Amino acid sequence: MIGNPRLFSFIGSRQGRWRVNAQTTLKGTPLPNVERIDVRRGSVEHDHGSVPVENAWILQGVTSNERYVTSAEKSRLLPIQPNLGRSEATCAVMIPMSKSEQWWSLAQDERRNIFARSGHNELGMKALPAIARRLHHCRDLSTAERFDFVTWFEFAPEHQYTFDRLMESLRSTEEWEYVDQEVEIRMTST
Amino acid sequence: MIGNPRLFSFIGSRQGRWRVNAQTTLKGTPLPNVERIDVRRGSVEHDHGSVPVENAWILQGVTSNERYVTSAEKSRLLPIQPNLGRSEATCAVMIPMSKSEQWWSLAQDERRNIFARSGHNELGMKALPAIARRLHHCRDLSTAERFDFVTWFEFAPEHQYTFDRLMESLRSTEEWEYVDQEVEIRMTST
Numbered sequence: 001m002i003g004n005p006r007l008f009s010f011i012g013s014r015q016g017r018w019r020v021n022a023q024t025t026l027k028g029t030p031l032p033n034v035e036r037i038d039v040r041r042g043s044v045e046h047d048h049g050s051v052p053v054e055n056a057w058i059l060q061g062v063t064s065n066e067r068y069v070t071s072a073e074k075s076r077l078l079p080i081q082p083n084l085g086r087s088e089a090t091c092a093v094m095i096p097m098s099k100s101e102q103w104w105s106l107a108q109d110e111r112r113n114i115f116a117r118s119g120h121n122e123l124g125m126k127a128l129p130a131i132a133r134r135l136h137h138c139r140d141l142s143t144a145e146r147f148d149f150v151t152w153f154e155f156a157p158e159h160q161y162t163f164d165r166l167m168e169s170l171r172s173t174e175e176w177e178y179v180d181q182e183v184e185i186r187m188t189s190t
Numbered sequence: 191m192i193g194n195p196r197l198f199s200f201i202g203s204r205q206g207r208w209r210v211n212a213q214t215t216l217k218g219t220p221l222p223n224v225e226r227i228d229v230r231r232g233s234v235e236h237d238h239g240s241v242p243v244e245n246a247w248i249l250q251g252v253t254s255n256e257r258y259v260t261s262a263e264k265s266r267l268l269p270i271q272p273n274l275g276r277s278e279a280t281c282a283v284m285i286p287m288s289k290s291e292q293w294w295s296l297a298q299d300e301r302r303n304i305f306a307r308s309g310h311n312e313l314g315m316k317a318l319p320a321i322a323r324r325l326h327h328c329r330d331l332s333t334a335e336r337f338d339f340v341t342w343f344e345f346a347p348e349h350q351y352t353f354d355r356l357m358e359s360l361r362s363t364e365e366w367e368y369v370d371q372e373v374e375i376r377m378t379s380t
Contacts, residue, residue, distance in 0.1 A: 002334040043332055062330045071297040107261040140252045142233055142332040144192040
């Protein structure tokens with residue numbers, strides 16, 4: 001079968017473009033430590049030979065439509081949202097996370113209200129255009145994934161502080177009370 | 191890899207519990223005609239030997255969290271929503287469909303507003319508890335699926351008219367202007 005064209009694989013092992021500098025478990029079960037991470041389009045089979053098996057894990061996620069952002073918010077976000085892959089953005093952070101069953105059983109308006117009260121969009125806006133971000137959804141893939149989301153951030157070294165402030169603010173919100181798994185992996189490009 | 195526990199496969203071939211009585215393409219490309227349909231939990235490989243290959247197709251989808259229903263709507267729906275598998279519900283209808291790229295590029299509030307203006311929830315309420323329904327999402331699976339959704343309905347023969355009215359009403363809404371693929375397969379249990 002043909003893979004979803006919006007699917008990305010995150011491969012943790014001893015190889016890959018991104019060198020891991022720090023791997024922190026904020027909530028839940030840790031991911032095995034890895035030396036490097038590679039991001040590839042499409043699906044990657046563990047037993048395919050193309051992935052080094054030792055200490056390796058593979059997370060997968062698809063980019064998808066917006067779930068909470070309103071039209072007004074989107075029109076402010078779009079003009080200043082940078083793409084991944086900027087040459088100066090040699091720092092990357094990958095944050096695999098899951099939200100609780102309680103979160104997922106909430107109705108759409110309840111989740112949107114928590115998102116809005118938490119100022120998620122405004123906090124993200126403050127970090128633009130410094131911080132590039134791509135959100136991947138894992139929860140509705142064909143496979144049972146360990147995490148609900150993988151968010152991938154890229155920025156230039158001088159914006160490390162902006163990124164740290166962003167995550168510190170998000171983690172103190174009401175929305176984050178529903179996060180029950182969160183791992184943060186900091187990398188640099190080599 | 192372990193499959194998503196919310197994944198279902200819909201197998202069209204010459205075998206299966208549900209006998210196809212009518213297969214209609216309302217919009218887009220037809221699905222090959224089949225004699226019978228089987229619904230199974232989990233993923234099914236085409237080349238696995240367990241699926242008759244002749245004229246067979248397999249659609250897949252996952253049940254997931256609500257995307258548009260509000261808390262108030264949900265509290266009215268939940269007490270009267272029947273489950274699939276009622277012994278008297280010998281009629282089933284499967285509706286694979288897709289929405290346009292324009293729909294998916296709309297912000298959440300724009301999609302919700304169209305859903306609300308179309309009275310989607312109220313129309314569905316009118317068909318309860320006669321019509322059981324399970325919605326499966328295909329768009330964010332690992333594989334590239336032909337459809338965005340597969341909806342599966344079950345009802346007793348005397349509620350055929352209620353079902354026909356429901357679909358007639360839905361198809362005349364603003365929301366349905368964004369539907370660009372729709373196939374309807376009517377079945378009876380044997």
